[in-house]
Each structure stands twice: as C-alpha cells, then as structure tokens.
Amino acid sequence: MIEAIPRPKKRLFLALILASLVVAALSGYGIWRVSFPGLANISEHLPILLGCLLAVTILLIATGVTGIILAILGLPTLSFFQELAWSAINLLFPLAIRIGKLLDFEKERVERSFIEVSNYLIKKKHIHIKAENLLILTPHCIQQESCPHKITRDIQNCRLCGGCQVGDLLQIQRKYGVHVAVVTGGTLARKVIKTLRPHAVLAIACERDLTSGIQDVFPLPVIGILNYRPNGPCCNTRIDVVQVEDAVRAFIQNGK
Numbered sequence: 001m002i003e004a005i006p007r008p009k010k011r012l013f014l015a016l017i018l019a020s021l022v023v024a025a026l027s028g029y030g031i032w033r034v035s036f037p038g039l040a041n042i043s044e045h046l047p048i049l050l051g052c053l054l055a056v057t058i059l060l061i062a063t064g065v066t067g068i069i070l071a072i073l074g075l076p077t078l079s080f081f082q083e084l085a086w087s088a089i090n091l092l093f094p095l096a097i098r099i100g101k102l103l104d105f106e107k108e109r110v111e112r113s114f115i116e117v118s119n120y121l122i123k124k125k126h127i128h129i130k131a132e133n134l135l136i137l138t139p140h141c142i143q144q145e146s147c148p149h150k151i152t153r154d155i156q157n158c159r160l161c162g163g164c165q166v167g168d169l170l171q172i173q174r175k176y177g178v179h180v181a182v183v184t185g186g187t188l189a190r191k192v193i194k195t196l197r198p199h200a201v202l203a204i205a206c207e208r209d210l211t212s213g214i215q216d217v218f219p220l221p222v223i224g225i226l227n228y229r230p231n232g233p234c235c236n237t238r239i240d241v242v243q244v245e246d247a248v249r250a251f252i253q254n255g256k
C-alpha cells in the first residue's frame with residue numbers, strides 16, 4: 001500500500017515568491033545606496049543610471065510575479081506576462097527556497113508547492129496535442145532493481161511481468177500511442193527531448209528533479225507527477241497510474 005503524498009498548497013510557493021520579491025527589491029535599494037557615493041565621485045549620472053537599471057529589473061520581476069498571481073486567479077494574461085512569470089520564477093526560486101528554510105519549511109515542501117503552481121498554470125492553457133507529440137518521461141528507479149531487461153534502451157523490452165510499474169507505462173504507451181522513455185538522468189532526459197521534439201511532456205520524478213526539469217525545458221509545457229519512494233530515494237519507486245493516465249487523456253483529448 002502506497003502512502004499518498006498530501007496535495008501541496010499553491011499559496012506556500014506564492015507567499016515565498018512574494019517575500020523573495022520584497023527581499024530582492026530591498027537588496028537592490030541597498031546596493032544602490034552603498035554604491036551611490038563611489039559612483040557619484042566618478043560621474044553624477046552614474047547613480048541615476050544604476051538606479052534606473054535596478055528599478056527596471058525589479059519592475060520586470062514584479063510584473064512576472066503579478067502574471068503568476070493573475071493566472072492563478074483565473075484572469076486572462078498575455079503570453080508576454082507568461083514569459084516574464086517564468087523568468088521571475090527562475091530568478092527568485094533559489095531565494096524562495098532560502099526564505100522557506102529560514103521559516104522552517106522543508107525544501108521538498110516548497111518544491112511540491114512550485115510543481116502544483118506550475119501544473120496549474122499548464123492546465124489552464126488547455127493544451128491538446130496529438131498522442132505522438134506527448135512524451136512520458138520517468139527515471140529508471142521505477143524499474144524493479146533485480147529486473148535484467150534493458151528498458152532504458154527500449155521500454156518494449158519489458159516483459160510485463162508485473163514486478164514493477166514499467167509494465168503499466170508500456171500499456172499506456174500501447175493504448176494511447178504516446179512516447180514513453182525511461183531515463184537514467186537529466187542529461188539523457190534532455191537528449192530524448194531533443195530527439196523526439198515532443199509538444200508536451202508528462203514528467204514523473206521526485207521533487208528536486210521535477211523542479212529543475214520543469215525550469216530547464218521551459219517553454220516546453222510539462223506536467224509534473226511526483227513518484228512515491230516506499231523503499232527510500234531512487235529504489236523501486238512507484239507511481240499513481242490513474243493520475244498518469246488522467247494526465248495523458250487531458251493532453252490528447254481532441255488531439256488524437
């Protein structure tokens with residue numbers, strides 16, 4: 001019996017991103033104040049130039065954060081806002097993790113909240129694609145450790161013995177005609193994406209790999225599904241097959 005992962009709250013990530021924005025704005029102001037006398041000695045225009053540069057940067061990040069909040073609230077946003085939103089996330093995310101740590105939120109909890117926000121934003125786009133343009137990516141720790149079959153080379157090598165859930169993914173692949181790749185790491189995952197050029201990815205992984213993967217492949221839409229680790233990290237991991245199949249159906253609805 002797999003212990004269910006509690007559904008993460010989007011508001012944790014949003015609160016930390018807002019706090020990061022405030023910290024970034026205050027740091028920008030601090031940098032400007034500290035460098036003011038030195039720059040003024042060189043030229044009276046330099047402090048103004050630096051001030052404008054910092055103000056525009058903070059303003060763009062703030063616009064990106066506003067874009068995320070508007071999208072979460074279900075309000076229409078221009079694609080320009082979406083681009084800015086992801087840039088803001090990429091810039092502020094490390095700071096959000098640090099602030100979360102200071103406030104005693106474990107990193108994995110913040111990452112889960114980020115994945116929830118990201119999935120929500122992708123679902124709001126109602127992306128419908130052909131089955132052959134959807135790629136399911138999963139790490140090879142889903143394979144039973146003792147299984148001798150080389151499913152990372154080709155998932156068709158799975159014998160569907162029921163020893164692990166690779167067989168379930170193979171059945172989903174055969175039923176819907178989507179691509180499924182079992183990869184040994186981020187480098188191979190990027191290579192598969194480069195080769196297959198999917199229009200969307202359904203990624204199965206732990207919090208850390210999903211968070212970095214989603215940010216890495218932007219603007220490619222990714223729905224992240226967390227795996228279960230009943231035997232500890234990277235060993236005979238499990239997935240919620242119903243969740244995976246529902247996500248496949250949502251992507252290829254009208255697109256098949």
Ligand code: SF4
Binds near residue numbers: 143147149162
């Ligand atoms: S289901 Fe496939 S991958 Fe898993 S143990 Fe059986 S043969 Fe190996």
